[in-house]
Amino acid sequence: MRDLLNVFTYTFKEHLKKKAFIVSTCIVVILTIIMMLIPAAITKFSKSDELTPPQNQTGTGETQKEGTLYIIDKDNSFKQDFSTFNLALPTYTYEVKSVDQEGSLIDSVKNGEDQYLVVINENNGIPEINYYFKDYMKGPDPVLLNTIFKNIYANSLLKDTNVSQEIVNKLSSPIVILENEMGKGLVQTQVACMIVMMLLFFSIYYYGYWIAMSVASEKTSRVMEILITSTKPASIIVGKTLAMGLLGLSQLVLILATGMVTYKLAFPKDFKLFGALFDFSSFTPLSITMIIIYFILGYFLYAMLNAVAGATVSKAEDVNSAIMPISMISIIAFYFAYMPAVIPTAKNLSFIASVVPFSAPFSMPGRLLTSNVPFWQIALSLFLLIACILLFVSISIKLYSSAVLHYGKRLKISELIKMSRK
């Protein structure tokens, strides 16, 4: 225990003083501040733009036009009456054209800019519309056009059957739907969830890589021979992993604290993303505690594997290829955790991702931010993760002890297992 503490203290102090650690911490803190300031900047700029928003204009003459919509009514279904068109879509001018112009108009849509064509045919007595446009997502929205033409057509039919103008007006006015979301907001929590998952993934991956590098460099510099003759391999691997973990945790807490302080000071209260109010209200003390717990456990799980990978090589430059299998596992686990988080309907998948030990550290914190997770699922996830870590710690210590004194070509997993059994 005393040796473990010695290894822990020395590793922690040495890495804390390293330039790489100081510089990376400063960069991450600055990036966090910038990221939190971007919404404030966007809000500031968009507010000045919103002084003359085009969609708020109703006068046809003053509105800035985005293009021209040509209409050809082949079977005269609308009786050439499109007078209400401009009320519904004021940003486009419309021109009614004759049937013989269809070919040339299609050409001008194809070759020109901001020109669109609607050709109306009658099919079994019901109008059918062919809509010509140059590029996808440019021009009037087809769903909107459908609504507009349907209204114009309905109005004309109702007029023909002598329904009063008042009824016609009532039928054509849209019914207002006021949305009152009672659960955790999807968009705002999704963004928070994505940020947390990324942060957890990169920090667990990055510190794991550090462990592998640190073990490999101890082998390269042959310090390992001194260490291994001075203390138990278990004290070295566990002490080192704990020290690096505490460093990582301090960095993570610093990032979260910087994020929160900048949020309080500079984040616009009414910032909207994709039309939804964006905030970090889902970061409650409980969710932050859980993020930290999952970081610690996830870090430990991957760090032990990385320490073994680092011990299998003799040169620092071989570390990347040695940790490749672990990187693959962590990337697959991350996507496994990430996919159900962005597809909220995949509930079963997200449950599995949050209890499988490899993906749980990425998945569960995200789930906790976006939905109400039953307590038993959190307990099961933590139980499996801790059990898996304990198993991996004991296996890793054995593998590490056999691998650290091996010099020469990189050890394969099968060779390592064979060596550790002796």
Add this chain to the structure above:
Amino acid sequence: MGLVVSESTKTYGEKIAVNKINFTFDKPGVFGLLGTNGAGKTTTIRMILGIIDKNSGEIMWNNKPVKRENVNFGYLPEERGLYPKSKVSEQLFYFGKLKGMNAKDAKKSLSYWLERLKATEYYNSVPEQLSKGNQQKIQLVTALIHDPELLILDEPFSGLDPINTDIFKSVVYELVEKNKYIIMSSHQMSTVEEYCKEILILDKGNTVLKGNLREIKSSYGRNNLSIQCEDNILDMAKDLNIGLKEKTPFGYEFKIQNDQQAYLLLGKMLEASIKLDKFEIREPSLHEIFIEKVGAAK
């Protein structure tokens, strides 16, 4: 008291690294572990240190199986094992604490050895800035800081200039005077000859020679004659049936059957008024024994 290695074998897969090694090191002093590269010296050392498991055999220190917790040993590895970017004082202090020292004793011992090795000025340096010889000094402190009973020095003199070699030698003498047990592995036969009472020569994992160095040498007899002179004496030697072993830059190495042969040659040389720089009848050197034993096995 001491170290007893019995029938210890270590294999790596099919390859036998060390085959049934046996020796007893029961009096303080220096024990020489010799062998060519890859002969099994490092494996033997690692078995003694208990950092690799043996396939069979027994290694006892003071009648207790060798384990990290039973033996207070110091180890100077062949290749330097220092953190290249950490301060000398901080890492030595760390190694001392790992060896079970308290902070006060570690600091005291650290200062003593740095001063003794004339390396105090490197207290705050980092090893990557030091020369090979100075790194070796720091490395020696890592092995000595906790005052070990058993010391294993793997190639201690490699990379040292004559001044530092003398400092190292004086430290080894100091340790011998303090009744320490030192196992020294080296390729420099003259150095081993200087210190070691007992030796063991390994070749491809097998023990080819072991025992008291003085006894080994005398068993070979005084059958070597070294002569340094400027004149050609080959014909005189031939007449007396003395075989030439080697012509050296300053003279000759002959193989003789007995002292009488040498004296006859000396008489002839004096008669011919040949100017003589050196005339020595001697036992074979460790170097010659090593070449004979290991060379014969190859």
